[in-house]
Amino acid sequence: MQVTRDFSHYVRDAGEGLRHIDLAVEGVHCAGCMAKIERGLSAIPDVTLARVNLTDRRVALEWKAGTLDPGRFIDRLEELGYKAYPFETESAEVAEVAESRFLLRCLGVAAFATMNVMMLSIPVWSGNVSDMLPEQRDFFHWLSALIALPAAAYAGQPFFRSAWRALSAKTTNMDVPISIGVILALGMSVVETIHHAEHAYFDAAIMLLTFLLVGRFLDQNMRRRTRAVAGNLAALKAETAAKFIGPDEISQVPVAAINPGDIVLLRPGERCAVDGTVIEGRSEIDQSLITGETLYVTAEQGTPVYAGSMNISGSLRVRVSAASEATLLAEITRLLDNALQARSRYMRLADRASRLYAPVVHATALLTILGWVIAGASWHDAIVTGVAVLIITCPCALGLAIPTVQTVASGTMFKAGVLLNAGDAIERLAEADHVIFDKTGTLTLPDLQVMNAADIPADIFELAGRLALSSHHPVAAAVAQAAGAKSPILSAVEESGQGVRATVDGLELRLGGPSFCGAEALVGSAALDPEASIVAFSKGSERFILSVRQGLRPDAKAVIAALKARNIGIEILSGDREPAVKAAADALGIPEWRAGVTPADKIARIEELKRRGAKVLMVGDGMNDAPSLAAAHVSMSPISAAHLSQATADLVFLGRPLAPVVAAIDAARKALHLMRQNLWLAIGYNVLAVPVAISGVVTPLIAAAAMSGSSILVMLNSLRARSSSREIV
Amino acid sequence: MEILVILVPLALMLGGAGLVAFLWSLRSGQYDDLDGAAWRAIADDEPPQEAPAKR
Numbered sequence: 001m002q003v004t005r006d007f008s009h010y011v012r013d014a015g016e017g018l019r020h021i022d023l024a025v026e027g028v029h030c031a032g033c034m035a036k037i038e039r040g041l042s043a044i045p046d047v048t049l050a051r052v053n054l055t056d057r058r059v060a061l062e063w064k065a066g067t068l069d070p071g072r073f074i075d076r077l078e079e080l081g082y083k084a085y086p087f088e089t090e091s092a093e094v095a096e097v098a099e100s101r102f103l104l105r106c107l108g109v110a111a112f113a114t115m116n117v118m119m120l121s122i123p124v125w126s127g128n129v130s131d132m133l134p135e136q137r138d139f140f141h142w143l144s145a146l147i148a149l150p151a152a153a154y155a156g157q158p159f160f161r162s163a164w165r166a167l168s169a170k171t172t173n174m175d176v177p178i179s180i181g182v183i184l185a186l187g188m189s190v191v192e193t194i195h196h197a198e199h200a201y202f203d204a205a206i207m208l209l210t211f212l213l214v215g216r217f218l219d220q221n222m223r224r225r226t227r228a229v230a231g232n233l234a235a236l237k238a239e240t241a242a243k244f245i246g247p248d249e250i251s252q253v254p255v256a257a258i259n260p261g262d263i264v265l266l267r268p269g270e271r272c273a274v275d276g277t278v279i280e281g282r283s284e285i286d287q288s289l290i291t292g293e294t295l296y297v298t299a300e301q302g303t304p305v306y307a308g309s310m311n312i313s314g315s316l317r318v319r320v321s322a323a324s325e326a327t328l329l330a331e332i333t334r335l336l337d338n339a340l341q342a343r344s345r346y347m348r349l350a351d352r353a354s355r356l357y358a359p360v361v362h363a364t365a366l367l368t369i370l371g372w373v374i375a376g377a378s379w380h381d382a383i384v385t386g387v388a389v390l391i392i393t394c395p396c397a398l399g400l401a402i403p404t405v406q407t408v409a410s411g412t413m414f415k416a417g418v419l420l421n422a423g424d425a426i427e428r429l430a431e432a433d434h435v436i437f438d439k440t441g442t443l444t445l446p447d448l449q450v451m452n453a454a455d456i457p458a459d460i461f462e463l464a465g466r467l468a469l470s471s472h473h474p475v476a477a478a479v480a481q482a483a484g485a486k487s488p489i490l491s492a493v494e495e496s497g498q499g500v501r502a503t504v505d506g507l508e509l510r511l512g513g514p515s516f517c518g519a520e521a522l523v524g525s526a527a528l529d530p531e532a533s534i535v536a537f538s539k540g541s542e543r544f545i546l547s548v549r550q551g552l553r554p555d556a557k558a559v560i561a562a563l564k565a566r567n568i569g570i571e572i573l574s575g576d577r578e579p580a581v582k583a584a585a586d587a588l589g590i591p592e593w594r595a596g597v598t599p600a601d602k603i604a605r606i607e608e609l610k611r612r613g614a615k616v617l618m619v620g621d622g623m624n625d626a627p628s629l630a631a632a633h634v635s636m637s638p639i640s641a642a643h644l645s646q647a648t649a650d651l652v653f654l655g656r657p658l659a660p661v662v663a664a665i666d667a668a669r670k671a672l673h674l675m676r677q678n679l680w681l682a683i684g685y686n687v688l689a690v691p692v693a694i695s696g697v698v699t700p701l702i703a704a705a706a707m708s709g710s711s712i713l714v715m716l717n718s719l720r721a722r723s724s725s726r727e728i729v
Numbered sequence: 730m731e732i733l734v735i736l737v738p739l740a741l742m743l744g745g746a747g748l749v750a751f752l753w754s755l756r757s758g759q760y761d762d763l764d765g766a767a768w769r770a771i772a773d774d775e776p777p778q779e780a781p782a783k784r
Binding site: 031 | 733737740741744745747748751752755760761762763764765768769771772
């Protein structure tokens with residue numbers, strides 16, 4: 001059968017006879033990698049552009065149309081030691097990038113205007129106490145207006161739009177007081193300038209916009225980066241399927257290019273990327289990623305298979321019922337929808353702060369105006385003082401308090417191997433006080449390991465490993481990997497469903513089921529782990545058995561201890577059988593565990609904990625965990641998780657260790673602490689500044705100094721989130 | 730004080746030039762990969778393709 005790779009789905013026409021493809025690349029860390037990749041790819045003739053983006057870990061490639069097969073780039077990167085996958089930008093990410101650029105443009109305009117208005121304001125402030133002529137002052141005020149008004153009209157757009165949206169929906173948000181403050185300050189300054197008054201607040205208004213745009217941009221940038229990471233994760237999973245394009249011809253195509261009704265081939269050792277029904281063939285499949293159950297299921301004609309199942313023994317032909325994302329188990333989809341609706345009720349710290357803030361500030365300003373009128377001041381003076389109160393309380397520091405900490409904290413988490421999937425995940429993770437772990441794939445590693453390698457003579461184990469290289473069976477692959485085998489035995493023959501055999505130096509070698517190797521007696525005598533798969537190996541008349549199973553993550557025990565030390569409750573909820581769950585719970589010292597739990601049961605347990613006031617962190621990987629990941633207060637998934645779970649989880653952690661879970665909790669707690677501290681700093685500043693504003697002695701100079709002072713203080717405080725946290729485990 | 734007539738427009742023009750330069754750099758994608766740009770600055774140049782010319 002002929003297998004071809006088809007990347008045409010990802011190739012774009014870049015105009016002028018050029019083709020463009022984006023690749024997500026694994027393992028790019030430094031300038032060295034960057035130079036190596038760019039030189040290596042540029043050396044291919046007809047390549048016109050090869051540029052690495054280190055921030056997003058992607059490579060953009062352009063070449064002359066019709067001359068090259070994109071598969072060649074992937075092979076070249078493989079030779080250089082990098083795994084690359086074609087990448088398709090999702091529309092959500094495009095929107096985030098556009099928004100991010102727009103904010104940066106606004107920020108540029110606002111910063112330019114602030115600097116130039118300030119250049120005009122400082123002579124006015126110093127001139128007011130010396131000998132500036134009123135005509136000169138008016139001239140400077142008019143110039144300031146000329147710069148500040150158009151700049152504010154442009155750079156204020158993000159706030160005005162959002163405020164308008166909120167008001168049209170008859171709600172209020174942080175942008176409403178900001179917009180009112182800026183517009184009133186600018187309007188009052190124009191009126192004052194017309195009347196040749198001494199004070200104008202153009203500088204304060206535009207500076208306020210600049211600081212707020214810094215916060216807004218940081219927030220947006222974090223979201224954009226998260227989105228980019230999520231896009232790469234999807235590409236790195238390299239979901240392809242072998243699609244039949246003729247009766248005997250198959251092509252390896254990306255899942256995105258597969259349509260319902262297509263027929264795909266599922267070979268032994270492959271993970272299924274689509275949902276469908278078996279139409280031909282017979283095999284065992286591992287559905288642990290979907291149900292949590294580690295025992296294999298028999299698949300034959302008519303058996304439904306779901307994306308994420310691993311095919312173990314024979315080849316299957318599958319008719320696609322839906323490509324990757326369209327349908328899933330109906331039950332899980334329904335639970336997931338309900339859970340997601342419940343989650344959106346969480347209110348972020350910043351929103352809670354602003355909900356309190358706006359009424360208080362507006363009431364204060366109004367009372368100030370009325371108070372001064374009652375005290376006998378003119379309406380003009382009273383309104384000027386009231387607007388001064390609005391300007392000085394404008395939530396500059398408040399707008400920076402949370403995004404700055406989040407930006408720094410997400411960088412710290414990134415270094416610890418944790419990626420954020422949701423912007424408010426840090427706040428929610430910091431509150432977590434109860435952790436629920438799924439077992440399969442979360443506490444245990446997703447790949448199989450040989451448990452009794454130490455009991456077998458090293459030379460025998462190596463020989464078994466070399467023989468195992470000739471088999472596609474996942475258990476054999478695990479044996480080969482554990483033995484570090486590199487060179488296969490050339491004469492090896494695989495007997496489907498039985499094992500592999502070969503003859504070396506006149507001795508017959510066999511690897512496979514116990515009966516295939518004549519080792520039933522050994523299996524009967526040994527007390528074996530109920531969860532392990534048994535493989536037998538025979539060399540001549542010698543017989544050995546290997547026990548292969550999913551092992552616990554190497555640092556799982558230390559992580560559980562570290563969580564206990566932080567007074568966090570721990571339990572295991574698994575869809576797997578009782579003996580398997582009990583063994584894991586005992587090994588880790590977790591007294592509370594439940595086995596054979598359905599997705600609905602998991603949600604019920606989470607709801608019960610919620611009612612008791614616990615904030616639950618759910619850590620799981622299977623598709624059966626997806627609804628509970630959504631139902632929990634906050635959730636985490638390993639990178640090996642099912643597509644759906646990873647998309648639902650708030651955080652995703654990389655690599656084999658479990659330590660990122662604790663690292664993320666620590667970083668989040670520290671970040672929340674700093675966010676609260678920042679809010680208090682911002683409030684403290686207001687408490688000091690507002691009485692001064694109410695008393696009517698505020699000048700533009702005082703407003704500008706107070707505003708920039710508090711903003712810088714908050715930003716410096718946020719940087720403390722970067723200092724390395726204490727030892728994790 | 731007549732000097733203001735020259736100095737103020739001059740200052741604004743310089744600021745405006747800075748703004749235009751910023752918007753241009755943004756448009757040409759110079760902020761797309763800040764991590765990579767930091768490293769590119771200190772990366773070695775391409776090794777010379779042919780033998781160095783004789784002096």
